[in-house]
Amino acid sequence: MFLKTQSNQDYPNSPNPLLRKLSYLSIMSSITELIRKEIESLSTDSTRTNVGTITTLADGVARVDGLSKVMYNEMIEFPNNVLGIALNLEENSVGCILLGDVSSLKEGDEARTTGRLLSVPVGKELLGRVVDAVGRPMDGKGAIKSDETLPVERIAPGIIPRKSVDQPLQTGIMAVDSMVPIGRGQRELIIGDRSTGKTTIAIDTIINQAKINKQGEKSGDPNFRPVYCIYVAVGQKNANVARTIKTLEESGAMEYVTIVSAPAADNPANQYLAPYSGCAMGEWYMENGMDALIVYDDLSKHAVAYRQISLILKRPSGREAYPGDVFYLHSRLLERSARLNEDSGNGSLTALPIIETQMGDVSGYIPTNVISITDGQIFLETDLFNKGIRPAVSVGLSVSRVGSAAQIKAYKKVAGKVKLELAQFRELAAFSQFESDLDATTKASLDRGARIVELFKQTASNPISVEVQTAIMWAMQNNFFDSIAVSDVNRATQSLRDYMETQGKEACELIYSTGKLEEETEQKLRSAVEDWKRTFS
């Protein structure tokens, strides 16, 4: 009875030798059964890999002998978990750019193909994070819990899934939103010399998106479409990137932003890849029916990194030592930004590439390439910047080819003529220096222009909502600023802005909800502005 209730394994220490032996036999049988099952479950298929040997190693580029079956852009595995990408497939060798710490590699080391293309994590898990060119976290906030990945290099959407730009993307900068409006899915270049406020425009746009997102989420509008942002820092100083992160955190925008950083200290391979990685992250939003904004800061440094790689890979060089495919480098990146139609999810990816010019020369090789690829440019002038006109948007050289179609009707009505007025003012201002007597029309144009210039002056990280912008522009168009001294216009603008955000809220809300400047709205606007004018001193 006792034997029946307990198994034989329960007697390894039994004084009875028979029971002890039975117990050992039972344990052995269980162990062998376990191992046998493990052997049966193991697949005995051998793996086939294509290998090669490093023949030369320099400046983050390895030349590998072998790898006869490697694919273009395939990830190559080197010892010590170093990864590379096959960029040059030659008759007798393969040129690979190396990602990561290459100090552990040496000539003669084995390289093997992986059969995979370089992919980065994508999804909302990346919001609020700072990652490197291959999507690894750099902010010390732990691993990125994203299940999805997308290849870094992808083909841009074709003609069929695309749609014309028809929704605005508000930057919150009056000079931009009124004269060079940007639409969702547009590629608008920000171009100018060093220290002219290029990054500031991009960061302000991101801050404004966060502000609009919060406002939209608070309103509970089911049709509200937030814009998620990606900021790609290429070849920048770590201090500058840290400052940008701080600005975004302080303005509460970081929760809608992903930063892809490939600083100047990073190897050129990472600097070359970072924009493509950021683009893949942005494409995820677009393909999932959401809207995203991507800032490439900046593509001049990206082109320089690519030139460095190409020269080390011994690719034939062309103008300014750039390789022949430097146009394709940027065109294939920027073509990935698009507005998709309803059948393809209705998402969009807006791109704000940044290009740094030398001495204001827009006819340089890389600037002209990117100008021809994008749908317009915001040109920032050093002279205007130094005169204190900030943002230093040049009216004559800035253009938006598709954005005006996306402007809301109310804003279009009040800002339609402002670009022309300002352009006329700049021209007249240049000639008026030589004239002592000016006719009344010219004087009126000059007065109006001087006031518009003051009106457009805006501090950094201080975006203005579109309804308030409409109210300010309406006040300007309806001569409310004419009696104010030019030197006081900027103060008056700030005062009107504060007024419209508080007492004049009703008129602004009407503009926000209808998007139009109907008679009723205009009446409310007039009474609000008149009230403000009475209080302003």
Add this chain to the structure above:
Amino acid sequence: MVMLFRYNNLVRELVNKSSNEHGIIEMSLVNEVLSGLRECKPTGHRDILKAYLFEIRKTLRKQLVEVEFGCQPNESLISSLKSKLDTITSHSLDLQVSKNDQLIAGYRVRLVDDVFEDSIQSRLSKLSQSLTS
């Protein structure tokens, strides 16, 4: 390396002359080619020799198969492996068999730049990668 491509056709012909009727490179034939080159002293002699060396190495690698076992293999296994590889590549191969303790168990065959492997080491490394990624 780019400069050596211009001698591709000549070098391929020289490698053919260095191989016997079974396509195997022979020392005597290589010596004949070298002495022939020495006599006629063609333009770019040094570059031709470099390209010839590169091509000979490549061809030799195709004829040599490196086989590693985790434990000492028996003769029948080696001969069966050789016949299979000869059939796959459709020419006679030279098998260089060795024992590699790092494999723990299993085998690793390197044929030109293809590696066929089924060893405990490769499985452990795959397992480690899957756990860390």
